[in-house]
Amino acid sequence: WKYDGTSLYEYPSADVGVNEWGSCNFMHSRGEVCSFLQSAACYWLREFHFDGLRMDAVSNLIYWQGRPERGENKSAIRFLQNLNQGLKKRFPHALLIAEDSTAYPGVTAPVSQNGLGFDYKWDLGWMNDTLSYFQAAPSQRTQLYHKLTFSMHYFYNEHYLLPLSHDEVVHGKASIVQKMNGGYEDKFPQARALYLYMYAHPGIKLSFMGNELGQLREWDEKREQDWELEDYPLHKAFHRFLRELNHCYLTCPALWELDSSREGFQWIDCHQEEACIYVFERISDSQTILAIFNFSDMTRSYTFTCDRIRTFRLLIASDMTQFGGTCDYPEKELLFRKKTVEFTLSAFSGRWYLLD
Structure with missing residues (x-):
């Protein structure tokens, strides 16, 4: 701030120079400012071998002070495009992620298509709707039901990451x-069901440190x-569940192979x-889950009917006893071949079945 006694990197006008958090906005119309920021981004990737960069508050770069009614900040948008294009050329495997709360189109479109070039x-x-749903009392979830269906209305507009992050x-x-x-x-059963839903939902997954332990206190650096x-059974079982869930996700291409394609997801019942029941399929060239x-x-019954006889193989259930749940799942429930199946679903639970 005022590095040489003047507004060298930031705007001289407080109207656009200071943002809502009290920090200064960089003046992206100046070449030396863009060069400094591009060099800083390159430094973290080259010298420290970071896997990628997540840029905070991109809305404040796209629009003046983050407010669409004030118009687009053309200089900052050009900076983002040049930055991402340059980083991708030098570090093709680096993940470039935008934390953006706006509906600005093309955030993850290539710069060659006039996008911003983020991955x-x-x-x-998704994060706000999902967490507010699970924070609500079960009696209120009937009114909030479509908070969990709304994300698929806009999902294919961008390449999305589902964040349960430090924020x-x-x-x-x-x-x-x-x-x-x-x-x-x-x-705990609700958190297991939440994570099972998150991993089945299209989109890249992010879970912050401590989440996998079922940590009760907030994170502290x-x-x-x-x-x-x-040492506590519920937490140990929760950790075991997250470990198994990660393994299951990685070994099931239906959960990620067609993430960005409409062919990879289909609502069966929304x-x-x-009843607060949700049913959908994840699909790849080789699998259907x-x-x-x-x-x-409450325990619920749900009848699922296929157009033909199919084999159902249970992959994972959030209410298994080894994960802290109450269901043992006898051998007959692990594999069966039917056209119509009546499921008995315990409260706050979810399951994945591989369909053959």
Whole structure:
């Protein structure tokens, strides 16, 4: 700030020079400012071998002070395009991610197509809607049902990343498990069901450190994670669930192969408002996975009918006893061949089935 006693890197006018967080906005119409920022980004990737960069508050670059009614900041948009294009040329495998809350089109489109050139965009809509749904009492979820269907209305507009990030576990917002509605024992089945839903939903996944332990306190950069939680059965089982979920995700191409294609996802039932049941398929060239969820606080029955006889193989269920749930899943439930199946779904649970 005022590096040489003048507004060298920032705007001299406070009207556009200072943002809502009290920090200065860089003046991207100046070549030396863009050069400094491009060099800084290159430094982290070249010298420290970072996997990528996530740019915060991109809305404040696209629009003056982040407000669409004030118009586009053309200089900042050109800076973003030049930055991303240059970084991709030098570091083809680096992930470039935009944290952007606007509906500005083409954030993840190539610069050659007049896009901003990011690889992924933070899906803040998915994050806010999903967490507010799970924070709500089960009795309110019938009214909030379509908070969990809305993301697929806009999903194919960009390449999205689903973030349960550092932003969600600091500044009084509570940890992910702590956000879940209800008491201590009710929070864990809901958190497992949330993660099973998140991993089945199209989009790249991000989960911040401590989430995998079912950590109850907020993240604090001044101390390490609460590793002693591994001594508590519910937390140890939750950690086991996340580990198995990661493995299952990586070995099932239906969950990621056609992530950006409309052919990779299909709603089977998104009109079970009173039951809080959601059913959809994830599809690839070699696999179809049926994902079914009951986010109510009651055991529910649901009948699923195929157009032909199919084999259902259970891949993972959030309410398995080894994950802290109450269901043992006998051998007959692991593999069966039918055209019509009646599922009995325990409260706050989800399952994935491989269909053959």
